[in-house]
Amino acid sequence: xxxxxxVVGVGQTLLRSKRDDVSIPGLVREAxxxxxxxxxxxWDDIDAVVIGKAPxxxxxxxxxELSLAPALGAVGKPMFxxxxxxxxxxxTALVAAHLVAAGIHERVLTVAYxxxxxxxxxxxxxxxxxxxxxxxxxxxxxxxxxxxxxxxxSGAPEHIGRIVAVKDRLNALKNPYAHLHLPDIDLxxxxxxxxxxxxxxxxxxxxxxxxxxxxxxxxxxxxxSPAFPPAWVHGMAMRSEPTMFAGxxxxxxxxxxxxxxxxxxxxxxxxxxxxxxxxxxYVPFSWYEPMWLENLGFAEPGEGWKLTxxxxxxxxxxxxxxxxxxxxxxxxxxxxxxxxxxxAAMQVRGQAGEHQIDGARLALGHAYGGGxxxxxxxxxxxxxx
Amino acid sequence: xxxxxxxxxxxxxxxTPIHLDYVFTPGxxxxxxxxxLARGVFLGQRCPTCGKxxxxxxxxxxxxxxxxxxxxxxxxxxIVTTYCVVNVPFAGQAVEIPYTCAQxxxxxxxxxxxxxxxxxxxxxxRMGMRVEAVWVPPDELGPSLASVKYFxxxxxxxxxxxxxxxxx
Ligand SMILES: [Zn+2]
Numbered sequence: 001x002x003x004x005x006x007v008v009g010v011g012q013t014l015l016r017s018k019r020d021d022v023s024i025p026g027l028v029r030e031a032x033x034x035x036x037x038x039x040x041x042x043w044d045d046i047d048a049v050v051i052g053k054a055p056x057x058x059x060x061x062x063x064x065e066l067s068l069a070p071a072l073g074a075v076g077k078p079m080f081x082x083x084x085x086x087x088x089x090x091x092t093a094l095v096a097a098h099l100v101a102a103g104i105h106e107r108v109l110t111v112a113y114x115x116x117x118x119x120x121x122x123x124x125x126x127x128x129x130x131x132x133x134x135x136x137x138x139x140x141x142x143x144x145x146x147x148x149x150x151x152x153x154s155g156a157p158e159h160i161g162r163i164v165a166v167k168d169r170l171n172a173l174k175n176p177y178a179h180l181h182l183p184d185i186d187l188x189x190x191x192x193x194x195x196x197x198x199x200x201x202x203x204x205x206x207x208x209x210x211x212x213x214x215x216x217x218x219x220x221x222x223x224x225s226p227a228f229p230p231a232w233v234h235g236m237a238m239r240s241e242p243t244m245f246a247g248x249x250x251x252x253x254x255x256x257x258x259x260x261x262x263x264x265x266x267x268x269x270x271x272x273x274x275x276x277x278x279x280x281x282y283v284p285f286s287w288y289e290p291m292w293l294e295n296l297g298f299a300e301p302g303e304g305w306k307l308t309x310x311x312x313x314x315x316x317x318x319x320x321x322x323x324x325x326x327x328x329x330x331x332x333x334x335x336x337x338x339x340x341x342x343x344a345a346m347q348v349r350g351q352a353g354e355h356q357i358d359g360a361r362l363a364l365g366h367a368y369g370g371g372x373x374x375x376x377x378x379x380x381x382x383x384x385x
Numbered sequence: 386x387x388x389x390x391x392x393x394x395x396x397x398x399x400x401t402p403i404h405l406d407y408v409f410t411p412g413x414x415x416x417x418x419x420x421x422l423a424r425g426v427f428l429g430q431r432c433p434t435c436g437k438x439x440x441x442x443x444x445x446x447x448x449x450x451x452x453x454x455x456x457x458x459x460x461x462x463x464i465v466t467t468y469c470v471v472n473v474p475f476a477g478q479a480v481e482i483p484y485t486c487a488q489x490x491x492x493x494x495x496x497x498x499x500x501x502x503x504x505x506x507x508x509x510x511r512m513g514m515r516v517e518a519v520w521v522p523p524d525e526l527g528p529s530l531a532s533v534k535y536f537x538x539x540x541x542x543x544x545x546x547x548x549x550x551x552x553x
Contacts, residue, residue: 126477144469145468246435246496
């Protein structure tokens with residue numbers, strides 16, 4: 001990339017099932033103000049705003065970015081909207097980073113959000129069409145068959161999903177922003193929770209959250225005096241593939257494998273399990289941890305579940321995944337991908353508080369969306385690339 | 386209204402259901418598939434380059450980027466590649482829960498589509514299970530997948546995992 005780019009400010013709202021204390025403009029402004037404060041800059045210091053959210057049909061407002069411009073200080077400034085379904089928070093951050101890396105802007109505010117309490121995502125994802133049977137029951141109904149396929153392909157025992165469900169919720173107890181705080185969670189509670197999309201139980205699925213995330217990205221010449229050191233972007237990539245083609249690997253999509261190869265290539269990562277200190281990976285359903293461990297090259301095909309079972313991905317493991325509690329603990333859909341990117345930056349800046357991995361120097365942020373057809377990733381580091 | 390009045394709460398959220406009717410205009414390829422359903426047959430299309438058969442017919446092969454002109458009639462039989470049992474209610478749900486939602490790979494097709502599995506308890510559905518389509522009565526057939534009531538087991542031996550592994 002031409003110009004170095006760094007995260008100099010991060011902000012997120014409290015992630016809750018219902019933020020009825022704020023409107024959508026209030027929600028995005030809350031995250032943006034926190035990011036500006038963290039970066040030590042004001043609205044006037046921002047050159048452009050890049051915003052993303054999941055499909056407009058969720059809240060039923062087309063092109064909501066237009067009416068959100070005043071709340072984000074974007075009136076009279078360039079504003080971009082990004083659309084890549086559930087991965088959008090990640091893609092939005094990358095579009096903002098591209099503007100800095102390309103030398104077009106010095107300081108860009110990027111924001112992503114969802115207000116699920118104002119929306120009906122289950123309905124929006126299950127609209128009947130004449131060319132498909134009216135059976136799809138939200139994202140869980142789409143992903144559960146692929147999870148079953150993974151279980152068959154890898155021979156993973158059924159308790160693996162429950163390990164992830166417990167681990168991420170215990171991590172969330174260390175994150176005051178997280179939506180779910182379930183201090184009593186254990187394997188038995190997950191096993192006894194209702195089966196929603198067999199083989200997926202209620203506590204193996206993400207919640208439905210309101211929330212927003214924001215970051216200030218800056219070029220090397222515009223770092224200013226942020227509260228914490230910058231998180232430098234060492235690599236970034238997006239990939240997509242069609243959802244339906246003959247021979248498509250729906251368990252470990254090629255777009256994900258190629259995206260991570262690109263981003264690790266840029267960052268000089270050849271042995272991710274050793275070189276990456278901490279990862280925030282989009283895991284909305286428990287089984288996607290072992291599936292993405294394989295897709296992202298942290299484990300050989302068929303071996304991801306063994307890494308999860310060994311405790312390697314826990315906070316005290318050698319490759320902690322989702323110390324924030326991840327998507328399993330908070331899912332403001334449009335913001336969920338950006339939260340992964342933001343949490344990765346927080347780790348290398350040393351500002352993750354109770355869920356900080358001591359001495360984290362290099363972190364992966366990951367998002368995926370749609371029918372596993374959109375991928376966005378970045379690697380951020382404490383050292384200048 | 387003041388929330389301070391005894392027995393009242395401030396109104397913070399209003400639900401305002403809206404209804405939209407869409408006229409769906411399929412393209413040439415999708416029309417072939419939908420018209421097939423209206424006469425109780427599955428019509429797909431074969432890619433001239435890779436030879437794979439797509440159903441629903443799509444007009445092009447997403448892998449090779451070429452037009453798929455050859456129409457292929459497929460049988461009513463196939464296998465369940467993978468599935469889940471839906472036990473979650475949602476607005477506008479068309480089928481009573483719990484129900485088995487499967488990926489059905491028709492014999493001779495190279496891509497699966499979603500189908501309802503009935504006439505078998507959910508806990509007896511298997512990956513690789515042989516199934517056949519049950520159509521609605523002839524006078525109820527129409528240009529939509531609603532023409533297929535559901536799929537049911539044929540009772541034949543299950544397909545070997547290796548035979549459908551590449552479709553997962
Ligand atoms: Zn082809």
